[in-house]
Amino acid sequence: MKLQLHVWGPAFGLPSIDAQCLATIAYCSTALPKDSWELVASSDPSVSPTGELPALQNRSVWVSRFRNIVDYLRKYSNKELDLDRDVDESDRADSIAFSSFIESRGQALIDLSLYVSSQNYYQNTSPAYGSLLQWPNQWILPPKLHSAAKTRTAHLGLSSLDLQAMEDQRQREHSAAVAAGHIPRNFIQRPRQTVSGLLGRTAQSNHFRIDALTSEFFEPLEAMLGEKDFLLASNEPAPSSLDCVALGYLSLALIPDLTNTWLHDAFRTKAPRLSAYTERRRRRCFGDVPVEVEQAFSSGLTSPSALPWRAPGRISITAVGSTLLATLADSTPFLSEIRQNNRLKKEAQSADSEFSSLERRAVSTYADSRKKDMYVSIATVAGAIVALVAYTIHSGLIVVSQDGEEAEEENVEEEIPNGDFQMGATDFLGQVKAFS
Numbered sequence: 126m127k128l129q130l131h132v133w134g135p136a137f138g139l140p141s142i143d144a145q146c147l148a149t150i151a152y153c154s155t156a157l158p159k160d161s162w163e164l165v166a167s168s169d170p171s172v173s174p175t176g177e178l179p180a181l182q183n184r185s186v187w188v189s190r191f192r193n194i195v196d197y198l199r200k201y202s203n204k205e206l207d208l209d210r211d212v213d214e215s216d217r218a219d220s221i222a223f224s225s226f227i228e229s230r231g232q233a234l235i236d237l238s239l240y241v242s243s244q245n246y247y248q249n250t251s252p253a254y255g256s257l258l259q260w261p262n263q264w265i266l267p268p269k270l271h272s273a274a275k276t277r278t279a280h281l282g283l284s285s286l287d288l289q290a291m292e293d294q295r296q297r298e299h300s301a302a303v304a305a306g307h308i309p310r311n312f313i314q315r316p317r318q319t320v321s322g323l324l325g326r327t328a329q330s331n332h333f334r335i336d337a338l339t340s341e342f343f344e345p346l347e348a349m350l351g352e353k354d355f356l357l358a359s360n361e362p363a364p365s366s367l368d369c370v371a372l373g374y375l376s377l378a379l380i381p382d383l384t385n386t387w388l389h390d391a392f393r394t395k396a397p398r399l400s401a402y403t404e405r406r407r408r409r410c411f412g413d414v415p416v417e418v419e420q421a422f423s424s425g426l427t428s429p430s431a432l433p434w435r436a437p438g439r440i441s442i443t444a445v446g447s448t449l450l451a452t453l454a455d456s457t458p459f460l461s462e463i464r465q466n467n468r469l470k471k472e473a474q475s476a477d478s479e480f481s482s483l484e485r486r487a488v489s490t491y492a493d494s495r496k497k498d499m500y501v502s503i504a505t506v507a508g509a510i511v512a513l514v515a516y517t518i519h520s521g522l523i524v525v526s527q528d529g530e531e532a533e534e535e536n537v538e539e540e541i542p543n544g545d546f547q548m549g550a551t552d553f554l555g556q557v558k559a560f561s
Contacts, residue, residue, distance in 0.1 A: 127163050128153075129182040129435070130194075131173060134166030136253035137381035138415030139407075140432055141166075141179075144228075144235055148191045148373025149179040151410040154432060155364055156198065156206045163435040166421035168257045191373075192224075195366055208366050216359040220367040223349065223356070230342045231374030233278055237335075238378070238388040240274035242286045245383045256418050281338070283331055339391035346371065347396035354402075364406070372410060375403040 130153055136142035140150050153162055173180035177189040181197065188197045199207040212220060239250045254267040349356055357365045378388050379400055393400050412432065422436050 126184055127161060128157070129163045129165050131165045131167040131178060131180045131182065133178055134168040134257040134421045135416045135418050136257065137249075137377075138417075139376055139380055140164070140411050140416045140421075142250075142253055142257070142377075143178065144232060144373045144377050145191050146179045146373070147376055148370045149181075149194055150432065151369040151372045151406070152191070152195060152198075152208065152366060154410045155369065156208055159433055162433060164421075164432050165435050165437050166257070167437045169259075169262060191370065208364060208369070209360070211360055211363070212357060212365055213359045216357045216365075219349075220357060220365060223346075224367055224370045226345070227370050227374050230338075231378070233281060234338060234342060234388055235374065235377050236274035236278045237281070237283055237286060237338075238383065238385075239381070240271050241278055241283065242385050242387075244385045246271060248384045249381065281334070283334060286331060335387060335391070339388065340395060343392060343396040343399060346375075347399045350399055350402055352398075368406065369410075372403065372406045375399065376407050376411075379403050380407065 130149060132141045132146035132150060133143040134141065139147060141147045150164065153164075167178070170176050170178050173182075173189055174187050175189040179191065179194065180187055180189040181194045183197075183201070186197075188194050195207075204210050209217065209220065238245060240246050251267050251271075254270075255263050257263075258266060346356075353361060355361060355364050356367050356371060375392075379392050380403075381389070383389070416432070421434055423434070
């Protein structure tokens with residue numbers, strides 16, 4: 126059986142819409158013989174037991190994440206498939222440091238460009254996911270990825286790229302002003318906001334921050350590359366794993382034809398040699414012709430530069446039901462907390478985890494304590510509800526009838542002829558005064 130690499134599918138002319146998947150594809154296309162592996166655009170993290178993409182399958186063995194896949198291939202082939210086997214110790218340290226730098230800084234810029242920016246997300250990224258995913262994932266996964274990207278980049282202070290978030294904030298501020306001034310809403314005329322006006326203010330407020338972020342990312346890599354063909358000097362004239370990581374993130378910054386091109390423009394302007402390097406490496410690893418979505422869902426391609434695509438299997442009824450149940454559980458307050466704790470503990474105890482043994486114990490203990498607190502909260506709420514019901518029954522606010530027929534007979538016996546209910550107004554007022 127050939128090695129199978131499961132990834133998020135093609136978008137923007139690239140073989141994947143995900144940077145980690147692109148980096149892994151670049152590594153496999155460079156290190157592995159073409160007839161020894163297959164590329165599957167499953168676009169569904171649930172196909173992997175780890176719940177993550179990219180995921181490499183070798184019979185019953187599954188490995189996820191770029192760095193873990195590289196380590197597995199090195200051990201699996203006794204270092205024959207190791208692109209870093211000729212790297213010296215100094216460059217190996219640089220490779221580790223710059224790989225972390227690219228993954229952290231590059232992912233933030235890609236999140237801002239493809240997801241946080243409203244124009245790009247709704248006009249480019251979301252339609253791209255729609256062409257890759259099957260029902261019901263095409264309605265479930267994109268909003269989750271969108272929300273996760275906004276969470277990851279919240280600390281950068283560029284949430285104003287999200288026009289919907291800007292409009293919601295403006296409405297909250299307007300409502301607060303109305304409440305503080307005790308002025309009826311109808312008496313305050315709100316200026317009509319246009320998309321062009323919002324975009325203008327957004328561009329002005331974000332220009333300097335974006336300029337600083339792009340400079341901090343592209344300029345060190347441009348200086349590291351210099352006049353070389355690859356990033357590491359000791360691995361010339363062959364690429365290393367660092368070149369694969371760089372291609373994965375830089376290609377998503379350079380290649381996509383987006384509505385708002387601020388990241389592409391900054392790349393071209395600040396790092397011309399790096400952009401040329403990215404184009405060159407893209408053609409070498411992914412082929413001269415832009416990858417189309419149809420290629421990922423058909424087998425037997427004859428193009429010499431094409432990747433070894435294998436069509437993914439159709440989603441099963443069981444998978445659809447599992448996805449819907451998981452989505453429902455994630456939307457339920459208590460269940461979502463329990464599932465998050467279970468995923469956190471599973472991640473800490475996984476063999477692919479990057480945590481140390483001490484960190485694994487600490488994370489597992491934290492997850493267990495959160496789970497216990499959640500169970501205590503559930504028990505407290507349930508006890509409060511039972512106590513409330515018992516109190517209302519004891520106070521007579523709720524009457525429990527054990528036998529409907531007996532209750533009906535008692536009601537009949539308590540009925541009084543209509544004449545006995547007749548009372549004059551004077552008699553009624555007299556009884557009220559006597560009672561008071």
